[in-house]
Each structure stands twice: as structure tokens, then as C-alpha cells.
Amino acid sequence: MLYRYKVIVKLKNGVKDARGEAVSTVIKNINSKYQCPNVSVGKYFEFDIEDIDADIAKQKAINIIEEVFINPILETYYILEVETL
């Protein structure tokens, strides 16, 4: 079975989000009625895992996310969706 994982990586609470702040300032400058929205910038990843067992596929996906997509000092993640192809 082929599973498509969709993952969001975010900065942990308390870590300064310089990019989010910059985007927030620009939105405010576009139109002052937007005030200063609290924007956080993260990353989106989509990848496919093939395995006959859904649990093993999930473990493989988690290993990839935690080894490659995040740095645990700064970032956290959540799996947005798993699509069965």
C-alpha cells in the first residue's frame, strides 16, 4: 500500500519567528485596517511511503520527519493528513 504523508513543521513556542514577524509587518503595511496579524511561518512536506503494514509505514514516516525535516531544538511537527493511494 502506498501512503502519502502531509506534514507541517512549525517553530516551537518561545522560539523567535523572525520570518513570521516580517510577514506580519508587511500585512500591516498593506492596509492598516489589518492591524498586526500574528503570523507564524512554517514548512510543508509531502512524501510517499510504501509498505503493506500501515503501522510500519507510519513509523518509517515519523523516522524521516524526525531525522530530516525537523531540528528538535527549534521545531515541532504534526501530520496533517495521510492519504492512501
Add this chain to the structure above:
Amino acid sequence: MKVGIVVFPGTNCEEDTYRALKFLGFNCSYIFHNEDIVNLFDYRMIILAGGFSFGDYIASGRLAKFSPIICKIKEYIENKAGLVLGICNGFQILCEANLLPGVLTFNNNNKFISKSVNLKLNYKTWDLNLNLPIAHFEGNFYANKNDFKIIKEKKMDFLKYNQNINGSMDFIAGLYDNNNCIIGLMPHPERAIFEYSKSQDGRLFFEFIKENILLKI
């Protein structure tokens, strides 16, 4: 004294480093990140040069840590075979590979900073004021409480900015793990060697390394 300069796809400071160290009397050679037939034990110092390894995709230094050369470098460190020096992107790679504590993230002003900065190098009896160029987007040093405690206990924070230009925790510009013989720093000492450079303080930095570390290995 033999020095190996590691080159990843996207590394772009290897030639500066080569020329600078050659000028200072070192015998340099390049090592490509996936070379099979290379014996790191032949070298007294391994340098991870600056640049944008693997395009800095996902995060600076994130993908480079999976290169075969990193396994070899870990073996080199375990055997205390010599010094590992990471400059700029090299520092980011060392942190991502957990060879140094902490991580380098986006500058707090969200800008690429390219300028000369004043720094203080403090290690044992050495107390140097240096002026070195920096050029980075992800040079903001961040460590969690545990890592920061380790840095302080082991006195690893040997190089600090005089002014906190990028938001780095405790003004940290470089770390030195003297147990494992690993140095990482964001400034570029290799760009401050020749007469035509704004500063020649890179010579002092490499003299510090030679006198304190390389001649004692």
C-alpha cells in the same frame, strides 16, 4: 601540517580557505563529501568550509549531516585524530550533526548580514580582539536550557560578538569543544588574511588554533 577541506555540493568558500591556509604555511587538499578512498587520519585538521551545502534546503546544514564524510569525521573525532573546524555553513553542519550543541537559525532582523564585526576571543590565557567578516542569513545561535548549561559548564563559548548583530544567545559567535577538539564559528577568518582584505585578523585566529590546539595534538 596537512589540512583537509571538505567540499559538499554548494560549498563555495573552499578556495578562499585553501588559499588562506596555504599562505599561512599549511599543506591543504580538498576532500569531496562522498569520497570513498580518503583517510582523514592523514590530516591534522579537517575544515568544513562555508557556503550553502545541498542548497541549504530544509535548513542550513541539515542535509549535509547525512553525507558519508560526516561518519568519517565522527570516527576522526572519537579517535582524537585532530581538529575539526566548521566555518559558517560548517558550523551549521556541526550543530545539525549534533557534534556541537545548539543550532543556528534565522537572524533576528530577518536579513542576510554581510559586514565586518568586532569579536572577542577568550580561551585560557588568550584574550584577543578580532575584526572578522560575517556573511550569513542563519547565524542566530540558539540553544535549549540543557545545551546552554553544557556550553557554560564546559566553557565552550570562546568567541563572542561585541554587539549582538544577529540575535545570538549570549552573543555567541563560535564554540570550542576542547574535549572532542571541535570548533565552529560563524565569522570567516579565511577572508581576513591577505593585505587586500579589510582586516588581517584571520591570521591571529589561525595562530591561536595552531599554538593552542594543532601543535598539542
